[in-house]
Amino acid sequence: MSVESHQKIDTMKLDSIMAQYNYDKANLIAILQAVQAEFKYLPEDAIIYIGTKIEGLSPATVYGVATFYAQFSLEPKGKYEIKCCDGTACHVRGSMPVLNAIKSRLKLKDGQMTTDDGMFSVETVSCLGACGLAPVVVINEKVYPQMTSDAVKIVLDTLMSEGK
Amino acid sequence: MTTLNIDIKEEQRKAQAEVEKQGLRVLVCCGTGCMANGSLNVIKKFEELGANVSILGDYEKLTIVPTGCHGFCEQGVLVIIPQTHTAYVKVKPEDVEEIVESHIKGGKPVERLLYTDPKTNQKVQKSEDINFYAKQTRTALANCGHINAESLDEAIAVRGYEALANVLKENNPDAVIDTIVKSGLRGRGGGGFPTGLKWKFTAANRGGKSYVVCNGDEGDPGAFMDRSVMEGDPHKLLEGIAIAAFAIGADEAYIYVRAEYPLAIQRLRKAIKDAEERHFLGKNIMGSEFNLEIHIKEGAGAFVCGEETALMASIEGERGMPRPKPPFPANKGLFGRPTLINNVETLANVPVIMLKGADWFASMGTETSKGTKTFALTGEVNNTGLIEVPMGTTLREIVFDIGGGIRGGKKFKAVQIGGPSGGCLTEEHLDIPMDYDNLTKAGAMVGSGGLVVMAEDTCIVEVARFFMNFTQNESCGKCVPCREGTKNMLKILEKIVAGKGEMSDLDLLEELAVAVKDGSLCGLGKTAPNPVLSTLKYFKDEYISHIKDKKCPAGVCTAMKKIVINPELCRGCTKCARTCPVGAIEGELKQVHKINQDKCIKCEACLNGCPFKAIGKE
Structure with missing residues (x-):
């Protein structure tokens, strides 16, 4: 890890989060959730810092936990976090055409999650429990029910013009 | 007998009087589904208009009550004036102004906003x-949608915490366990293990520190009953946990909730705080010797954490990996x-059983499966939503009566029950009484109760x-059969769907399925092959047409789909050629157009755009 990147991470913030959870390793998941809420992702330096500061943990263990759970991202997410539900109900009612429409509107290449300008990131999630409204797309906690490829494009266009 | 310093019946009378004072109650559904459809704006509008309303009948005032899920998510936002x-x-x-003017002030219901029966077209x-x-028949969901989910008083008014008060007064944990054993309640999370026995095993280790864990990691895609209980009637769940903790001698409990359910987490947190303030939870509950501290643990998105040993690892802050049993959590x-793990719906049934008795509960359901079960009814069915029916109800009643039949008049094909661990049921199963054992016999399982209805145009x-x-x-990734087996089964299925399958793949698929089922460590792997095995059993024809004829009978699989223009219907309007995003359609004005299959x-x-309906799938 370079000295330069170490300076970028706000260790004061990390310490205050860990203090909130008593530096207890049983609270590791909650700590990582709080860190991700703060930084929008889990920076590598944060993982190392937490792993060295909490008793009974190592950076490798923290990394293991961070990569195990789907909620954690090691890469920065967009300003607008798009979650496209691909649970069974959504899948049967056509979530894949919606996802494809999102990707094509945002000009995302295969495997690319976040747009180049950092405005949008897209992921599929397995079920948001809003199956009665399938297919569902959630953007920054707001639920958009009964999406179609055309409707989702309108939603994205609106967000793009707001974002500018 | 213990003397309590809270008279629950007195609290109930006070709470009921408070609810009475609300006057005309207008219930607005604030479940996740209806919230997405804008229920908060509906409430805002009611509050704007409701201030100076002269009220219908004898009610002096009007109270807008935000409730949990009514279950009929398809028709949201739901507004009920009981x-x-x-x-x-x-x-x-x-629409709110019309409801206020016509119905609340004028006494005339707004006809156009009533539900239209899809079969009779009647309002x-x-x-x-x-x-x-x-x-x-609603038991676990009885109060969901009928009370303000964020009000402890409203919960008390509908007999909330009465069962706990009785249990604490009688002070006989073994009697509580006996009641649960006698009721025949089985775990609602998937396995269907008798709940009373689980309590008994854990209670055998009374004396030291032990825990109750409530599994709210509802990971099955297509199921949302636990979410609705947590969001719509959180106090019932807390009461169930408290009774369980008292019975097994625990003083600490965890509720493990998926992070995808922020509203449930928020409402549970508030409910715990409110209940602690009134001494329904916390130290010396209602003046007894019983203490209980309930924590919320947010999951972080891992389906395997629904498995009890993995869930416990996750609560301890580790990777959610299962471990072999025994030793059992009990x-x-x-x-x-020693730890008792029960699912949300299971625990939500506990207070009702304690209030109404084991015999009442056991009078519902079938020989081996008692009580009611919630199902999340979704997919290609007219009425999607959350339902609760007695065990033993047939699939036909659920899909065609409650669900109102298949959407758009399409033909019924199958129902996938129990999510990724379950199997599919076909037309021949429509009339079997659904319970744990009958479904297992049919190669499926109740699972968490997700029911995804599939029509003729769904590719199995x-x-x-x-x-x-x-x-x-x-x-x-912990055990090899699951890690490698599922990967290779997926590879074969992808090959078949892409039109590159061979007949020998089917045998290999089946062989792998059995190996994964037998060899995996935990429930995830043991049940993962179920969807493949059951579709192979009932829809082998469809697999064969994908392999031999290179055709997808439902017209879904892209690789085998061919879009063609019918030369007899095409008028050469050029619309399709202009619509095509990849320029695959060629043809002059007023000449028959053709699709270049290499580019398509x-x-x-x-x-969808052709005005002459000349374009179709082959």
Whole structure:
């Protein structure tokens, strides 16, 4: 890890989060959730810092936990976090055409999650429990029910013009 | 006997008087589904207009009550006025004024906002007459949608914490366990293990520190009953946990909730705080010797954490990986201590059983499966939503009566039950009474109770691939059969769906399925092959047409789909050629057009736009 990147991470913030959870390793998941809420992702330096500061943990263990759970991202997410539900109900009612429409509107290449300008990131999630409204797309906690490829494009266009 | 310093009956009378003072109650559904459809704006509008309303009948005032899920998510936003037996569906903020003017001031219900029966085309005013509700028996969901989910008083008014008060007064934990054993309640999370026995095993280790864990990691895609209980009636769950903790001698409990359910987490947190303030939870509950501290643990997105040993690892802050059993959690569970793990719906049934008695509960259901079960009814069915029916109800009643039949008049094909661990049921199963044992016999399982209805245009092979993709992604990687087996099963299914399958793949698929089922460590792997095995059993023809004829009978699989223009119908209007995003359609004005199959990406943009319906799938 370079000295330069170490300076970028706000260790004061990390310490205050860990203090909130008593530096207890049983609270590791909650700590990582709080860190991700703060930084929008889990920076590598944060993982190392937490792993060295909490008793009974190592950076490798923290990394293991961070990569195990789907909620954690090691890469920065967009300003607008798009979650496209691909649970069974959504899948049967056509979530894949919606996802494809999102990707094509945002000009995302295969495997690319976040747009180049950092405005949008897209992921599929397995079920948001809003199956009665399938297919569902959630953007920054707001639920958009009964999406179609055309409707989702309108939603994205609106967000793009707001974002500018 | 213990003397309590809270008289629950007195609290109940006070709470009921408070509810009485609300006057005319207008219930607005604030479940996740209805919130997405704008229920908060509906409430805002009511509050704006409701201030100076002269009220219908004898009610002096009007109270807008935000409730949990009514279950009929398809028809959201739902507004119910119980005192006038009226249910409004698909209410928008702009409809509120008419409801206030016509119904609340004028006494005349707004006909256009009533539910229309899809079969008779008649308007139905009372919610209890809507087919969707008429056939249900609500136990775990009894209060969901009828009370303000964020008000402890409203919970108390409908007998909340009465069962706990009785249990504490009698002070006989073994009697509580006996009641649960006698009721025949079985775990609602999937396995169907007798709940009373689980309590008994854990209670055998009374004396030291032990825990109750409530499993709210509802990971099955297509199931949302636990979410509705947590959001709509959190106090019932807390009461269930408290009774369980008292019975097994625990003083600490964890509720493990998926992070995808922020509203449930928020409401549970508030409910715990409110209950602690009134001494229904916390130290010396209601003046007894019993203490209980309940914590919320947020999950972080791992399906395998629904497995009890993985869930405990996750609560301890580790990777959610299962471990072999024994030792069972009842002996060595969370932090190495005896632990009782029950699912949300299971625990929500406990207070009702304690109030109404084991015999009452056991009078519902079948020989081996007692009580009621919630199902999340979704997919290609007219009425999607959350339902609760007695065990033993047939699939036909659920899909065709409660669900109102298949959407758009399509033909019924199958129902996928129990999510990625379950199997599919076909037309021949429509009339079997659904309970734990009958479904297992049919090669499926109750699971968490997700019911995804599929119509003739759903490709069964694609669905099997979908589930396998899911379980493969969610496999934690600890044991080889699951990690490698699901990967290879997925590879084969992808090959078949892409039109590159061979007949020998089917045998290999089946062989792998059996190996994964027998060899995996935990429930995830043991059940992962179920969707493949059951679709192979009932829809082998479809697999064969994908392999031999290179055709997808449902017209879903892109690789085998061919979009063609019917030369007899095409008038050469050029619309399709202009619509095509990849320039795959060629042809002069007023000449028959043709699709270049090498370029076509099968997006169907042309198909939907053709004014002469000349474009079709082959």
